[in-house]
Structures are given as C-alpha cells and as structure tokens.
Amino acid sequence: xxxxxxxxxxxxxxxxxxxxxxxxxxxxxxxxxxxxxxxxxxxxxxxxxxxxxxxxxxxxxxxxxxxxxxxxxxxxxxxxxxxxxxxxxxxxxxxxxxxxxxxxxxxxxxx
Amino acid sequence: xxxxxxxxxxxxxxxxxxxxxxxxxxxxxxxxxxxxxxxxxxxxxxxxxxxxxxxxxxxxxxxxxxxxxxxxxxxxxxxxxxxxxxxxxxxxxxxxxxxxxxxxxxxxxxxxxx
Numbered sequence: 001x002x003x004x005x006x007x008x009x010x011x012x013x014x015x016x017x018x019x020x021x022x023x024x025x026x027x028x029x030x031x032x033x034x035x036x037x038x039x040x041x042x043x044x045x046x047x048x049x050x051x052x053x054x055x056x057x058x059x060x061x062x063x064x065x066x067x068x069x070x071x072x073x074x075x076x077x078x079x080x081x082x083x084x085x086x087x088x089x090x091x092x093x094x095x096x097x098x099x100x101x102x103x104x105x106x107x108x109x110x111x
Numbered sequence: 112x113x114x115x116x117x118x119x120x121x122x123x124x125x126x127x128x129x130x131x132x133x134x135x136x137x138x139x140x141x142x143x144x145x146x147x148x149x150x151x152x153x154x155x156x157x158x159x160x161x162x163x164x165x166x167x168x169x170x171x172x173x174x175x176x177x178x179x180x181x182x183x184x185x186x187x188x189x190x191x192x193x194x195x196x197x198x199x200x201x202x203x204x205x206x207x208x209x210x211x212x213x214x215x216x217x218x219x220x221x222x223x224x225x
Binding site: 004033090099100101103104105 | 145147152153155156157162217218
C-alpha cells in the first residue's frame with residue numbers, strides 16, 4: 001500500500017498570504033489528522049476529520065481550517081499568514097483513529 | 112482530559128549501551144499507548160503500540176516498552192543502541208472511548224555517541 005502523501009513538500013509564502021496544503025491518506029483510511037510541529041511548541045494537534053466531518057479540533061485560531069473530501073483526501077488552509085506559522089505541517093491517517101500513519105510533512109516558511 | 116509527559120528532552124548515550132526513554136501519562140479512562148520515531152526531515156513512524164493484553168510490547172528496530180498501569184508509565188527501552196537510532200522519539204496516548212483523540216508528548220531527542 002502506498003503511504004500517506006503530502007503536497008507540496010516545501011513552500012515559501014509571504015506574510016498576509018494564504019496557503020493550502022494537501023494530504024492523501026492510505027487507501028481505506030477514513031480519518032485524517034493534521035499537526036503543526038515547531039522547535040518551540042513541539043507537535044501540536046490542529047484538527048481531525050473522519051468521513052468528511054471534523055471530529056476533533058485543537059486550540060488554533062480560525063485562520064486555520066480544513067476539509068475532507070469524499071475520497072478521504074484532506075486539505076488544510078491557513079489564511080493571513082504570520083511569521084509564527086512557519087512550521088512543519090504533518091498529516092496522519094488512520095483506519096479507526098488511534099494508530100496513525102504520518103506523511104513526510106510540508107515545510108512552510110513564512111517571510 | 113489526557114496528557115503525556117516525557118521527562119527528558121535529550122538523552123545522550125554511547126553506541127551499544129542500553130537506553131530508556133521515559134513516558135508518563137494521565138487519563139481518566141482506559142488508554143492506548145504509542146511510541147513514534149522521527150528522523151530528521153521526515154514524518155513520524157510508529158515504533159510500537161499497546162492496545163491491550165501483555166504489558167510488554169515489542170516493536171521495530173529492537174525497541175520494547177512496558178505498560179505500567181499503577182505508575183501510569185510507558186517507558187521505551189533498547190538493550191543496545193546503534194548510531195542509526197539517533198532521532199526524536201514521541202510518546203502518545205489515546206483514550207479508549209469518546210472521539211479517539213491522540214495526545215503526543217513533547218519528544219525526547221536520542222543522541223547516540225560513537
């Protein structure tokens with residue numbers, strides 16, 4: 001089985017812009033979670049989608065949003081980018097929600 | 112609410128020496144426990160998991176962990192480390208009910224010294 005794929009792998013944006021990141025889960029997995037990883041804050045949970053519905057949400061401002069499509073692919077969007085949004089964004093998929101399989105991440109740099 | 116504490120942010124150890132990475136958790140319900148490894152510039156990879164049954168869990172790359180309910184711990188161990196084990200290790204806990212939310216610890220960087 002193919003693993004979790006994330007596109008793009010690297011991204012450079014300017015403050016104030018918006019960005020959309022994409023995640024394709026492992027075939028058959030219906031749960032997709034997103035995490036932000038930074039050296040200072042570690043791994044922080046953004047949100048989780050299951051069958052196109054947001055099931056869990058972390059403590060991030062409304063500028064961070066996501067969605068899941070009927071084929072389980074997911075996107076996350078960050079609007080009005082700030083310098084502090086520079087991070088590695090990780091997507092993880094799972095069959096039942098516990099055992100998560102991670103993608104390689106998207107490295108976002110905001111200048 | 113559940114939480115995970117990884118007591119050591121960095122652990123240096125000489126090659127071929129044993130290592131233990133500590134993890135403590137708190138939860139009001141039964142839990143599932145995981146250890147993940149992250150190599151530089153990569154995503155997280157599942158090392159091992161405890162869902163139920165035997166409290167001693169064996170994972171990939173020679174790692175094992177023991178679930179201790181009374182001490183609410185899930186420490187990761189390896190009897191002899193290699194240079195290739197240099198990475199960051201994350202402990203995670205998921206509650207067995209509700210919305211299956213998984214909480215990660217802050218990570219422990221294992222540095223294997225040749």
